[in-house]
Amino acid sequence: xxxxxxxxxxxxxxxxxxxxxxxxxxxxxxxxxxxxxxxxxxxxxxxxxxxxxxxxxxxxxxxxxxxxxxxxxxxxx
Numbered sequence: 001x002x003x004x005x006x007x008x009x010x011x012x013x014x015x016x017x018x019x020x021x022x023x024x025x026x027x028x029x030x031x032x033x034x035x036x037x038x039x040x041x042x043x044x045x046x047x048x049x050x051x052x053x054x055x056x057x058x059x060x061x062x063x064x065x066x067x068x069x070x071x072x073x074x075x076x077x
Contacts, residue, residue, distance in 0.1 A: 021072030
């Protein structure tokens with residue numbers, strides 16, 4: 001009885017972490033896309049920023065978002 005409860009608790013924790021990781025990866029990858037394509041989206045505040053900063057920050061967001069996506073798909077918690 002107790003192991004069944006523990007098993008359900010672990011399964012729900014894994015599901016919650018997977019959803020959280022996938023959601024955060026989508027958000028962070030979205031920020032990376034906005035940083036890379038600020039000119040196409042006509043975002044004046046980002047266009048006026050230093051291009052080196054935009055591309056470096058976009059690259060970091062791309063790497064971290066990819067890591068969160070990998071971790072969410074792997075489901076090894």
